[in-house]
Amino acid sequence: MIPYGRQHISDEDVEAVVAVLRSDFLTQGPAVPAFERAVAGYAQAQHAVAVNSATSALHIACMALELGPGDLLWTSPNTFLASANCARYCGADVDFVDIDPRTYNLCPAALAHKLEAAERAGRLPKVVVAVHFAGQSCDMQAIGTLARRYGFRVIEDASHAVGGSYLGLPVGGCRFSDITVFSFHPVKIVTTAEGGMALTNDPALARSMQLYRSHGMTRDAALMQGDSEGPWYYQQVALGYNYRLTDLQAVLGTSQMRRIDEFVARRHAIAERYDRLLKELPLVLPFRSPDARSALHLYPVVLRDSTDRKRVFEELRAAGIAVNVHYIPVHLQPDYRRFGFQRGDFPNAEAYYAGAISLPIYFDLTDELQDRVVAALQRIVGAARLSSP
Incomplete structure (x- = not known):
């Protein structure tokens, strides 16, 4: 995994x-x-x-x-x-x-x-x-x-x-x-x-x-x-x-x-490789502001067809890729809804969440492992694109 x-x-x-x-x-x-x-x-x-x-x-x-x-x-x-x-x-x-x-x-x-x-x-x-x-x-x-x-x-x-x-x-x-x-x-x-x-x-x-x-x-x-x-x-x-x-x-x-700069540099190399390899897929790739250099804790992509997120997530997990979702908007949690928050209150956060999937990114992620992630996405997300009207 x-x-x-x-x-x-x-x-x-x-x-x-x-x-x-x-x-x-x-x-x-x-x-x-x-x-x-x-x-x-x-x-x-x-x-x-x-x-x-x-x-x-x-x-x-x-x-x-x-x-x-x-x-x-x-x-x-x-x-x-x-x-x-x-x-x-x-x-x-x-x-x-x-x-x-x-x-x-x-x-x-x-x-x-x-x-x-x-x-x-x-x-x-x-x-x-x-x-x-x-x-x-x-x-x-x-x-x-x-x-x-x-x-x-x-x-x-x-x-x-x-x-x-x-x-x-x-x-x-x-x-x-x-x-x-x-x-x-x-x-x-x-x-x-x-x-x-x-x-x-x-x-x-x-x-x-x-x-x-x-x-x-x-x-x-x-x-x-x-x-x-x-x-x-x-x-x-x-x-x-x-x-x-x-x-x-x-x-x-x-x-x-003592190795923090090395850790961050490796994450940037992984992110830049994702940027190149995923650019043709129906995904919104992470935007990186010119005013900031991200530490790249996460590499979140957003499916352009958010209705297919559950299937894509489950098939990636089945392929041995432990993707995750960051985050369910806090205002939609049951313990916050009791204060009156409801769906539609923060539409940008909700739209992002609807299609978000966090891909693997960590220091020891090799090119070979990353290629497995990319190949699975190409197969699964590509299939979703072909099946869409």
Whole structure:
């Protein structure tokens, strides 16, 4: 079975993890801040807070931005559930902004239009989560301009985009946002098995997120109320969570970061080969903006005849190709429909989803394996084209 994505683990990665197993620290020791420095340095951010998942990172980012009951968060409907759920963890409400039909990212023009209406209604968002779908950055300059005009805070959900760039600089530097979140799940560009990170240039936000990832507990006398009772002393100064990353995970991430440019370059080679080999099929191939260099976490194609998507998906799976679909629009999930969302609310996201299939793309996908994917598509999608009226 050819998966749509998988990790690449080198001997050096294994040796790094074994060294931690033989060390004094397995949970949160020196490897965690070393990993934070590696990612922050690569992304050109001032601060990084490592946690056990990108979902946790989104949650503590919302908490640090003081999102709460009565507040509103907007995000893209074309994303994983966590981009919206993070608001609900804080008691806030959620709404969505439709996507650009070319990039599949949150559309700045749709955002501007919705903000105008929201300002008239007196119901502006406190936070906008801009999701860098498939590894390609949103138009953050446009979103940042709107944030300054309307006064909302910005989180970049760059779970797909570590190793990508925008306007010539790395994703994660927070030039147009308050916080950027990365994911290190095994199918992402870099893995820690499970893990995430929140980056910011604001030291106060970094301190808040550090507290929230570890029970709201501190040993820093400057953050305590009253005097310390001794070197053993700690205080819980906020309600936090156990979102900590382990040294085992962190050292794997640091080892992987040494090859991040190699990982992304290989994904570009695979994507460019798909572009050439699939151009004659009845598919919409991924658009790559000249303003951004995608990390290419995904290679999503859209069937021009979306009514045939189920058959094509099933036949590809039967041929040993574990394609996937990213994503079912969040507003169509049963748990969101109960808030009044319904089909037709975000037509661009729904139209994309109706025909979308994510093809295999990962570091170890050889030309031979890719040829198998292409041959299956030519047979299956070509048959669909011949059978259509």
